[in-house]
Amino acid sequence: MSSEPLYLGLDLSTQQLKCLAITGSLSMTHEEIVTFDSDLPQYGTKKGVHTDPAMNEVTAPVAMWIEALDLVLGRMKKAGVEFGRVRGVSGAGQQHGSVFWGKEAEGVLGRLDAGRGLVEQLGGDGGVFTWERSPNWQDHSTQAQCDAFEERVGGEEVLAGITGSKAHHRFTGPQILRFYQRFPELYEKTSRISLVSSFLCSMFLGRIAPVDISDVCGMNLWDMRSNSWSQELLDLAAPDLKSRLGDVEVQPGKHLGPVSGYFVERYGFNEECVIAPFTGDNPSTILALPLRPLDAIISLGTSTTLLMATPTYFPSPSYHLFNHPTDKGLYMFMLCYCNGALAREKIRDEIATSTTTTSDPWKEFNEKALSTTPLGKSSKTSDAKLGIYFPIPEIVPNVRAGTWRYNISPTGELKKVESFDSGTDARAILESQALSMRLRANPLLSTSTPAQPRRVYLVGGASKNPAITKVLGQVLGGKEGVYRLDVGGNACALGAAYYAAWAVEGRKGKDEEGFEDFVAERWEEGGRIVKVGEGYEEGVWEGYGDVLGAFEEVERRIGMGE
Numbered sequence: 143m144s145s146e147p148l149y150l151g152l153d154l155s156t157q158q159l160k161c162l163a164i165t166g167s168l169s170m171t172h173e174e175i176v177t178f179d180s181d182l183p184q185y186g187t188k189k190g191v192h193t194d195p196a197m198n199e200v201t202a203p204v205a206m207w208i209e210a211l212d213l214v215l216g217r218m219k220k221a222g223v224e225f226g227r228v229r230g231v232s233g234a235g236q237q238h239g240s241v242f243w244g245k246e247a248e249g250v251l252g253r254l255d256a257g258r259g260l261v262e263q264l265g266g267d268g269g270v271f272t273w274e275r276s277p278n279w280q281d282h283s284t285q286a287q288c289d290a291f292e293e294r295v296g297g298e299e300v301l302a303g304i305t306g307s308k309a310h311h312r313f314t315g316p317q318i319l320r321f322y323q324r325f326p327e328l329y330e331k332t333s334r335i336s337l338v339s340s341f342l343c344s345m346f347l348g349r350i351a352p353v354d355i356s357d358v359c360g361m362n363l364w365d366m367r368s369n370s371w372s373q374e375l376l377d378l379a380a381p382d383l384k385s386r387l388g389d390v391e392v393q394p395g396k397h398l399g400p401v402s403g404y405f406v407e408r409y410g411f412n413e414e415c416v417i418a419p420f421t422g423d424n425p426s427t428i429l430a431l432p433l434r435p436l437d438a439i440i441s442l443g444t445s446t447t448l449l450m451a452t453p454t455y456f457p458s459p460s461y462h463l464f465n466h467p468t469d470k471g472l473y474m475f476m477l478c479y480c481n482g483a484l485a486r487e488k489i490r491d492e493i494a495t496s497t498t499t500t501s502d503p504w505k506e507f508n509e510k511a512l513s514t515t516p517l518g519k520s521s522k523t524s525d526a527k528l529g530i531y532f533p534i535p536e537i538v539p540n541v542r543a544g545t546w547r548y549n550i551s552p553t554g555e556l557k558k559v560e561s562f563d564s565g566t567d568a569r570a571i572l573e574s575q576a577l578s579m580r581l582r583a584n585p586l587l588s589t590s591t592p593a594q595p596r597r598v599y600l601v602g603g604a605s606k607n608p609a610i611t612k613v614l615g616q617v618l619g620g621k622e623g624v625y626r627l628d629v630g631g632n633a634c635a636l637g638a639a640y641y642a643a644w645a646v647e648g649r650k651g652k653d654e655e656g657f658e659d660f661v662a663e664r665w666e667e668g669g670r671i672v673k674v675g676e677g678y679e680e681g682v683w684e685g686y687g688d689v690l691g692a693f694e695e696v697e698r699r700i701g702m703g704e
């Protein structure tokens with residue numbers, strides 16, 4: 143039996159809770175997944191959430207996440223993970239969501255009975271939450287609150303300068319303001335508020351964990367310039383909010399404390415196992431790869447995000463800047479789309495003609511998308527077909543739900559059309575998602591000539607899809623090509639496990655190693671990433687560049703209500 147130390151990484155994302163174990167040499171040994179809809183059907187979620195379209199509201203039940211934690215650890219144990227070897231745990235949570243703890247929560251967390259499940263002791267009637275729901279990042283119910291945030295400081299540019307982002311519906315500050323306005327009596331009873339990441343960390347710690355230095359940037363409450371709470375924005379959101387939010391852990395990799403006795407007794411964790419900070423799922427994803435300047439990660443989870451690391455703080459209302467989770471001199475650049483996976487699935491199902499069930503539900507969609515001429519090839523000679531598909535209201539740009547199809551003539555005139563053939567729909571949804579990323583990442587990419595990423599790395603559920611891979615490479619380019627993380631594990635949970643390993647092994651004694659050096663020493667490309675596309679295709683990339691202006695104009699018209 144091996145005594146080699148293990149590190150756990152968790153990812154509490156929209157549809158699943160994932161947990162994996164790695165060794166100190168960063169090799170994965172186990173992975174288990176709990177899928178909320180199918181494994182915990184009693185909560186009645188669809189794709190991990192409850193939706194109230196009339197209110198534009200999207201929430202998730204907190205008790206479901208708690209039950210999922212015991213379930214995933216039980217599965218790890220059954221699969222043979224020796225928790226006694228685990229020296230460090232870190233994790234990640236879907237960003238922006240908040241959890242509202244009542245006054246008795248801290249006490250209950252500190253004396254959990256290992257003979258009973260977590261949900262029995264924390265959730266349900268008589269549980270420790272003042273609100274049993276967590277607002278989800280897909281929620282769009284806070285327009286009035288977003289307006290209040292921007293008005294308070296003098297507009298979206300100013301707010302982006304202070305917090306790294308303009309006001310967004312899903313950001314925790316506007317969400318807390320709405321919670322306070324709707325349920326003032328529940329707010330009064332709330333003693334602490336966690337993010338999803340610090341909530342999950344609290345479970346392992348047995349007390350309420352501090353918020354992480356990167357994930358805190360998804361709240362519209364953190365002043366990036368002084369790296370402290372913005373008192374003005376806290377005061378706007380709700381009374382006495384600072385004490386409810388608690389501390390922010392500004393020291394990356396800090397040992398927050400030993401694992402709670404519950405996990406020692408119930409699962410056999412080592413008493414000395416260290417809990418490191420848990421961050422947001424996007425910041426955690428950038429830890430799964432040794433990112434170089436001009437590398438872009440596209441995370442194809444439920445949301446679609448484009449992530450890059452940059453040393454420069456150059457805020458804009460068009461994108462997000464977050465503190466880097468481990469490197470004090472760096473920022474994470476992010477674009478986040480909510481019409482990602484679910485919008486692609488919707489078009490896939492709408493264009494399906496085949497009634498036979500295949501093992502690959504994407505087969506027909508992919509064949510159609512790949513056999514249709516790229517818009518970037520046709521734009522000079524015939525009408526290029528541009529389609530925008532937002533089954534739910536979008537974040538980037540902030541517009542209502544709808545579908546829009548246009549023909550763009552070679553001279554750039556736009557003509558709205560009612561329908562496309564199914565192959566064009568399949569290709570157009572992938573192209574418009576990629577064009578939007580190209581347009582908005584341009585300020586970062588244009589520091590190189592031509593304005594392309596060095597490498598495009600794909601991670602997340604859809605990263606194995608060849609049509610998505612192909613189109614992203616054609617539109618965005620990628621001087622060294624398009625790669626997929628190929629370690630079998632989920633990138634976000636993997637980034638968290640690397641963080642745990644670094645927090646324990648890389649930060650021993652006086653000679654503390656930076657996270658990047660720690661990973662680079664142990665990380666070899668072979669067997670970890672696989673090249674899945676060439677990226678830049680001469681002529682095609684330029685063709686997509688030619689329609690960027692028309693794409694921007696279409697977005698402007700949609701924003702005006704067309």
Ligand SMILES: Nc1ncnc2c1ncn2[C@@H]1O[C@H](COP(=O)(O)OP(=O)(O)O)[C@@H](O)[C@H]1O
Pocket residue numbers: 155156157158442443444445483484487504602603604605606607
């Ligand atoms: N072969 C595929 N092609 C396209 N999309 C896929 C494929 N396999 C999975 N997906 C998408 O991946 C999504 C889930 O990705 P995942 O990274 O697990 O999400 P999350 O972390 O948000 O729970 C699903 O909604 C599904 O649409």
Ligand SMILES: O=C(CO)[C@@H](O)[C@H](O)COP(=O)(O)O
Pocket residue numbers: 155156157235236237238279312360423424443444445446447478
């Ligand atoms: O809102 C954002 C980022 O701002 C989303 O990216 C969430 O963090 C959810 O992520 P997934 O469940 O899709 O991974």
